[in-house]
Amino acid sequence: MMDSSVKIINEWDIVAARQLGRNVAKELGFGTVDQARITTAISELARNIYLYAGQGEITIEKVENGAKKGMTIVSRDEGPGIPDLRKVMEDGFSTSGGLGAGLPGVKRLMDEFSIESTPGEGTLIQSVKWLR
Amino acid sequence: MRKKIFQYVQSHNDDILNEWIELMRVEADERAVQAMSDHMFVKTSSEFIQLVMSNFSDSEEKFQERAVDFSEKIVRLGWPLAMITDGLRVFSKIVEKGMKESGEITLEDYIEFTTEINSWIFPMYKTITEAYTTSWERTVSLQKIALQELSAPLIPVFEKISVMPLVGTIDTERAKQIMENLLEGVVSHRAEVVLIDITGVPVVDTMVAHHIIQAAEAVRLVGAKCTIVGIRPEIAQTIVNLGINLEDVTTTSTMKKGVEQALAATSRQIVEVQE
């Protein structure tokens, strides 16, 4: 079992987080398309922390579930939280004036996705990609 | 009491089997009866009864092993799970009725009898259903792999033109696989136009159309053009009735037209040669 985390404080940490993710994905034997999916998902999550929470942490873990192997990406912050989760998971919703890909995009890139958020306390997003 | 039941079951082996088959024919799911010949039905039934009876004499591990073997077999044969669960119920009913009629159980020891037969049937019920579900799950996952292997190849037909025939139902998992094959193929064959042939796709619903549109967009991003060919009349109808917008994707009815358009798009055409 290997865990690694990257603290997200400034823009460069986004690059550090996705590089770590890409290396772990490569090591686990993910194909090029899944590597791109994982790297992109991490980039989106890390950027959300940077933009909305100010700071937080991306943790990458290898997981095993019976015969299945994969990796988990956990994004944790103690930012303002998300008041309306349903709205944020709708396509095209973005509060930063970006392309609005955000969280629904991450959900599509990964195999499993869950989000918990308490306004005023922070947000925890867990997602898993399984090795095919 | 346990011994008494066992002795009864053993000495009335054949009667129980025959009665069980009779009752199950009436009660069972039609699918189970139709799935196999009469001979097979009798044979499998007697195996099932033997398995149930072996629970008395065999050790726990041995029974487990037999249950797994038997379950694998009936999953292959296509016996529904209800056949097993009903089967056990019918079995205990027959034993109860038989022993009552022959006077081997009386009103006084009836409670003892039901407790005993329940404590016998229930663990067995659990073991058999577990074994059945496990082998069923295995069959399903094997089929899933087999389906994935039915991958969609990208065939270069002319310079700059490739064709991908799609056959069978498209689910999300398969759509991802197809998209990867398609894009890797476009790049490695240096294709400028790809024709995706959906003649072999039985149903084009909103989801399938969505996957096709996504594939076409991804093809455009890597730098090629994508045409969907093989739009049958009924598919054109469903697409329009469902309100699916395929306007951004080029489509044609036949492969022939598709190839002609693809040649035109790459500044070529087919000409007849005069002898």
Added chain:
Amino acid sequence: MNMRIPILKLHDCLLISIQWELDDQTALQFQEDLLHKIHETSARGVVIDFTSIDFIDSFIAKVLGDVISMSKLMGAKVVITGIQPAVAITLIELGIRLEEVMTALDLEKGLEKLQRELGD
């Protein structure tokens, strides 16, 4: 730590080959540099090659989409080339379509396409 992406001029076209992973600052710097270069050279066409790039997230895609629209406003047509299959798939799954962009398989085909578009 700012790296600038080199922009080459070829007749009335600008050629850019992005060779390393883009961070936010480099992407924004590139946007600015390209627009200045278009203004300076009155270029009519731009080819941006992504062959070496193995991922594009929504931020970079946005910067890219913006620079393409901005170039158009300044009278320069943009063709992007060499998008890798993995990148195309992740962009589509993210829901980013880069709708109005011309694309080509590689730099050479991109230039050909641009020449045709410009009517030379």
